[in-house]
Amino acid sequence: MSQWFIEVAVPVPLRQTFTYLSGSMLEKGCRVSVPFGKRTLVGIVISSHSTYHGNVNKLKSLHDVLDASPILPPILLTLCDWLTHYYHHPIGEVFHTALPVLLRKGEPLPKDTHLLVEAVTPNDEAPTELLARAPKQLACWQFISQHTEPLATVNKQFSSVVVNALIEKGVARTIEKPVMSAGWRTNLHLADKPTANREQAAAIAAINHISGFSTLLLEGVTGSGKTEVYLQALEQVLLAGKQVLILVPEIGLTPQTVRRFITRFGIDVAVLHSQVTNTERLVIWQRAKENKIGIIIGTRSAIFTPFENLGMIILDEEHDDSFKQTDGLRYHARDLAVIRAKNEGIPLVLGSGSPSLESLNNALNKRYQHVLLTARAGAAVMPTQHLLDAREQPLQYGLAAGTIAIIKSHLEANNQVLVFINRKGYAPALICHRCGHSAECHRCEQPFTVYQKPPRLQCQRCEKTKPVPLRCAACGSSELIPSGAGTEQIEAGLAHLFPQYSQVRIDSDSVRGKDKLANILKKVDRQEYQLLVGTQILAKGHHFPHVTLVVVLGCDGALYSADFRAPEKLAQLVTQLAGRAGRASKPGEMWLQTHSPEHPLLQDLICNGYQAFSRYLLQERRQTGLPPYSVQCVLRAEAVNAELSYNFLMQSRHYLDTLNTLQMVGPIPAMVEKKQGRYRFMLILSANKRSVLHHALRNALPSITQSALSSKVRWSIDVDPMDFN
Ligand SMILES: Nc1ncnc2c1ncn2[C@@H]1O[C@H](COP(=O)(O)OP(=O)(O)OP(=O)(O)O)[C@@H](O)[C@H]1O
Numbered sequence: 001m002s003q004w005f006i007e008v009a010v011p012v013p014l015r016q017t018f019t020y021l022s023g024s025m026l027e028k029g030c031r032v033s034v035p036f037g038k039r040t041l042v043g044i045v046i047s048s049h050s051t052y053h054g055n056v057n058k059l060k061s062l063h064d065v066l067d068a069s070p071i072l073p074p075i076l077l078t079l080c081d082w083l084t085h086y087y088h089h090p091i092g093e094v095f096h097t098a099l100p101v102l103l104r105k106g107e108p109l110p111k112d113t114h115l116l117v118e119a120v121t122p123n124d125e126a127p128t129e130l131l132a133r134a135p136k137q138l139a140c141w142q143f144i145s146q147h148t149e150p151l152a153t154v155n156k157q158f159s160s161v162v163v164n165a166l167i168e169k170g171v172a173r174t175i176e177k178p179v180m181s182a183g184w185r186t187n188l189h190l191a192d193k194p195t196a197n198r199e200q201a202a203a204i205a206a207i208n209h210i211s212g213f214s215t216l217l218l219e220g221v222t223g224s225g226k227t228e229v230y231l232q233a234l235e236q237v238l239l240a241g242k243q244v245l246i247l248v249p250e251i252g253l254t255p256q257t258v259r260r261f262i263t264r265f266g267i268d269v270a271v272l273h274s275q276v277t278n279t280e281r282l283v284i285w286q287r288a289k290e291n292k293i294g295i296i297i298g299t300r301s302a303i304f305t306p307f308e309n310l311g312m313i314i315l316d317e318e319h320d321d322s323f324k325q326t327d328g329l330r331y332h333a334r335d336l337a338v339i340r341a342k343n344e345g346i347p348l349v350l351g352s353g354s355p356s357l358e359s360l361n362n363a364l365n366k367r368y369q370h371v372l373l374t375a376r377a378g379a380a381v382m383p384t385q386h387l388l389d390a391r392e393q394p395l396q397y398g399l400a401a402g403t404i405a406i407i408k409s410h411l412e413a414n415n416q417v418l419v420f421i422n423r424k425g426y427a428p429a430l431i432c433h434r435c436g437h438s439a440e441c442h443r444c445e446q447p448f449t450v451y452q453k454p455p456r457l458q459c460q461r462c463e464k465t466k467p468v469p470l471r472c473a474a475c476g477s478s479e480l481i482p483s484g485a486g487t488e489q490i491e492a493g494l495a496h497l498f499p500q501y502s503q504v505r506i507d508s509d510s511v512r513g514k515d516k517l518a519n520i521l522k523k524v525d526r527q528e529y530q531l532l533v534g535t536q537i538l539a540k541g542h543h544f545p546h547v548t549l550v551v552v553l554g555c556d557g558a559l560y561s562a563d564f565r566a567p568e569k570l571a572q573l574v575t576q577l578a579g580r581a582g583r584a585s586k587p588g589e590m591w592l593q594t595h596s597p598e599h600p601l602l603q604d605l606i607c608n609g610y611q612a613f614s615r616y617l618l619q620e621r622r623q624t625g626l627p628p629y630s631v632q633c634v635l636r637a638e639a640v641n642a643e644l645s646y647n648f649l650m651q652s653r654h655y656l657d658t659l660n661t662l663q664m665v666g667p668i669p670a671m672v673e674k675k676q677g678r679y680r681f682m683l684i685l686s687a688n689k690r691s692v693l694h695h696a697l698r699n700a701l702p703s704i705t706q707s708a709l710s711s712k713v714r715w716s717i718d719v720d721p722m723d724f725n
């Protein structure tokens with residue numbers, strides 16, 4: 001019997017494959033179960049060899065081969081290889097991330113079958129007598145004797161009690177059959193659509209003109225009808241029988257968006273987001289792979305869906321943070337989409353009203369095609385933007401008198417008002433009025449947020465909760481005052497100021513649970529609420545036709561942040577928030593309440609708008625040599641013992657420095673210095689060229705991973721970091 005040496009990617013945090021023995025050659029991409037220490041793990045075959053240059057006696061045999069043919073198509077295998085190299089991530093974990101949870105666990109692919117109910121006719125006679133006393137059962141039997149129907153269809157008319165009774169009496173049985181689907185292409189039909197305006201038509205033509213791979217940045221102001229452009233550009237792709245993948249931000253995936261695609265094309269649209277169960281996810285995964293689904297709309301990880309015949313990728317709100325994974329394999333779905341589209345030889349469309357500086361730079365450099373939509377679609381006009389100087393104005397619940405007056409005028413005109421604040425809870429801190437001590441989470445060294453609904457203190461980093469204390473832990477005084485304002489406080493304040501208007505709070509606390517956000521948005525649409533108070537969630541792509549005023553609170557902190565991306569993120573947030581106002585027939589306005597009305601960044605953004613502001617920020621990045629004019633990587637380490645994580649990074653710095661090609665900052669405390677009892681440090685690496693950064697990392701990683709300290713701390717590599725937390 002021949003012996004094969006199989007290289008397997010095993011889901012462990014080690015940057016290598018492991019060799020196992022097998023009696024036969026195995027193809028790359030098949031799953032195998034292997035012994036690993038005392039455990040059995042599911043790994044992916046990377047390669048098979050007939051020879052081995054090591055001690056064969058030390059090798060173990062595979063337990064099992066789980067797939068007869070590769071579970072991942074070649075395109076995804078290539079993508080995983082790219083991820084492993086680009087993000088310097090352990091190969092087994094890369095494959096693990098790319099696979100649906102159930103496949104990671106070694107489950108087989110589900111059979112695409114359904115149960116049918118078939119009538120049985122004993123002695124060739126209808127069982128009329130047998131069922132004479134059970135008219136429902138008789139009716140059911142007659143129904144199934146005419147056609148063999150799926151159980152689900154039968155159950156629409158007859159309860160399972162009735163069906164089971166027939167089965168027990170031996171006059172019906174269930175049979176499992178493959179689902180015969182006519183395929184989405186037969187159902188495809190185009191519904192009525194608005195006539196594209198001149199700019200939209202140019203964008204659609206530009207997209208449809210692409211043959212093979214190209215990335216196109218659609219920079220369209222909020223409400224300019226980007227979704228309409230996607231819809232019309234997709235017609236040609238779908239009519240050619242090709243599938244499409246649409247990637248959207250985490251919370252932007254609303255039923256309204258999905259419905260627009262369903263009604264336009266008349267076909268099922270599969271949706272992939274965090275609330276989809278593992279079983280549903282696997283079914284969609286397989287159906288896409290077999291070209292049984294035409295359109296998939298999903299968040300970040302949907303980029304790993306296999307398609308038999310993918311024709312286009314669209315990534316909407318491409319500036320959104322949620323496309324970047326912030327733990328484990330820290331990939332950016334936008335960058336992955338570029339690589340995937342290139343490998344598939346298909347167009348990629350990136351859309352945003354406030355594009356990231358990375359994409360903008362690529363567009364201005366002509367690496368991407370660039371199409372602008374400068375005006376709103378239909379009759380809507382762009383909202384006006386203003387600063388509200390809160391200095392020396394009386395404040396009530398964090399709202400300046402001027403802000404309250406503007407809110408009042410819009411409410412009285414019967415319009416909806418959206419109030420944004422970047423904090424959840426009632427107040428971001430509880431402070432002792434006598435000694436100034438603030439109640440703090442010890443594990444995170446971070447002030448507790450005060451909540452009223454229900455009353456508690458809660459840490460935003462580790463979610464630990466505590467009852468609200470009656471006395472100061474430091475001096476015993478009972479004079480404890482909430483400091484600053486969050487959504488709950490603004491909600492309470494507005495309820496007090498405007499009791500006659502109905503209000504809803506929209507933040508991650510209030511929309512927790514399936515369909516909760518969707519239901520609130522439906523009510524907003526029906527104008528059951530006139531005041532909307534909330535966090536970032538409100539900024540994401542929603543179409544609020546009745547909102548005419550957007551009020552922005554609590555943004556001053558971002559003006560003084562140490563993160564060089566803070567101005568860009570603030571500008572995107574403000575632009576997207578303003579973009580929720582005046583989207584239909586009535587014009588809208590945005591007021592940003594600030595104590596720094598003269599700050600040049602704010603002035604520039606409000607007076608000149610995102611388009612000019614973003615070009616100015618790019619100039620600044622060029623002058624300072626920051627991304628996208630350089631590349632970065634962050635090495636993070638955390639440990640209960642601060643010294644360990646500091647020393648690990650110090651030592652890593654030394655290994656990385658041997659080539660003397662990188663600029664390095666650190667080790668310095670991460671912006672989130674402590675979390676759940678662990679001290680966190682970072683080392684920021686930058687280089688002018690990507691190849692230099694990668695070379696230095698590849699050169700140093702063996703020493704870093706083999707160091708004794710590396711097993712004593714939790715550490716990670718973040719290529720193209722989007723934050724310094
Ligand atoms: N050519 C058109 N004629 C009339 N109405 C249109 C046209 N294109 C889009 N609309 C309408 O304009 C509104 C905004 O369009 P859409 O939601 O596509 O904008 P968007 O650019 O995706 O918005 P945002 O980036 O702010 O989320 C929608 O109600 C849409 O139906």
Ligand SMILES: [Zn+2]
Pocket residue numbers: 441442443444445446459460461462463464676
């Ligand atoms: Zn905490």
